Amino acid sequence: MSKPIRNVVLVHGGFVDGSGWQAVHRLLTADGYHVKIVQNPTLSLEGDVAATRFILDDLDGPAILVGHSYGGAVISEAGTHEAVAGLVYIAAFAPDKGESVNTLIADPPPGAPVPPILPPRDGFLFLDRDRFHASFAGDLSAQDAAFLADSQVPWGVGCLAGAVTEPAWRHKPAWYLVATDDRMIPPGAQRAMAARAGAITAEATGSHAVYASQPTAVADLIRQAAASAAN
Numbered sequence: 001m002s003k004p005i006r007n008v009v010l011v012h013g014g015f016v017d018g019s020g021w022q023a024v025h026r027l028l029t030a031d032g033y034h035v036k037i038v039q040n041p042t043l044s045l046e047g048d049v050a051a052t053r054f055i056l057d058d059l060d061g062p063a064i065l066v067g068h069s070y071g072g073a074v075i076s077e078a079g080t081h082e083a084v085a086g087l088v089y090i091a092a093f094a095p096d097k098g099e100s101v102n103t104l105i106a107d108p109p110p111g112a113p114v115p116p117i118l119p120p121r122d123g124f125l126f127l128d129r130d131r132f133h134a135s136f137a138g139d140l141s142a143q144d145a146a147f148l149a150d151s152q153v154p155w156g157v158g159c160l161a162g163a164v165t166e167p168a169w170r171h172k173p174a175w176y177l178v179a180t181d182d183r184m185i186p187p188g189a190q191r192a193m194a195a196r197a198g199a200i201t202a203e204a205t206g207s208h209a210v211y212a213s214q215p216t217a218v219a220d221l222i223r224q225a226a227a228s229a230a231n
Contacts, residue, residue: 005085005226007059011038011052011078013069013092014155015127015136016148020068023215028222034059038074042155045073045100045162052078059083064225065168066218067092068211069185070159072193073101079168086229087172087199088222090211091179094193095164102160104189113183124154135183137209148209167197174199175225177210177218184208200224 067075072092116128132149176194
């Protein structure tokens with residue numbers, strides 16, 4: 001019988017940094033998992049993949065690689081690393097070969113909420129602060145959502161344009177948590193990407209910030225992936 005997987009690497013999405021994983025980190029480390037959090041430079045997909053692989057290179061065994069939102073594109077590219085035993089997508093993009101975030105958001109379904117992304121400024125994107133709570137973090141408190149809105153990380157337009165060369169989900173087992181109240185990535189699009197990736201899918205009632213608002217559901221799916229990928 002294979003040894004259980006104890007390494008977990010968490011990759012954040014656009015507009016935010018790795019601090020949003022704090023509650024998930026606490027839950028998993030309390031169970032004895034070794035958790036690392038990638039702080040993406042968010043200048044380009046290539047740079048964020050390199051930052052993720054830098055963490056993976058330093059591990060002493062197999063890992064579950066987890067991505068939220070744009071972080072799903074990062075893990076789809078970085079997840080071919082030999083240390084990765086399984087992938088977990090949290091309300092995330094799961095591009096196929098040649099796809100980017102740009103291509104995945106190019107044709108939104110009729111009636112889908114439009115994320116309040118402001119026009120690019122010097123090559124970077126931000127969300128409208130006044131609409132951040134409703135669009136990104138509807139199930140967080142107004143105070144917590146305001147903190148996220150005021151601490152936004154500039155998201156480089158190069159991140160959206162970066163295309164995946166060989167999606168890891170075609171070679172590694174995948175799990176997907178759908179956020180049913182997501183107003184950034186439509187839940188229907190999440191389900192479609194999960195199905196295409198052959199992912200074991202769970203759902204949680206939560207906003208796009210489900211990684212912060214529903215940490216127990218997120219940690220539970222990661223634990224499931226760690227147990228299954230080890231067999």
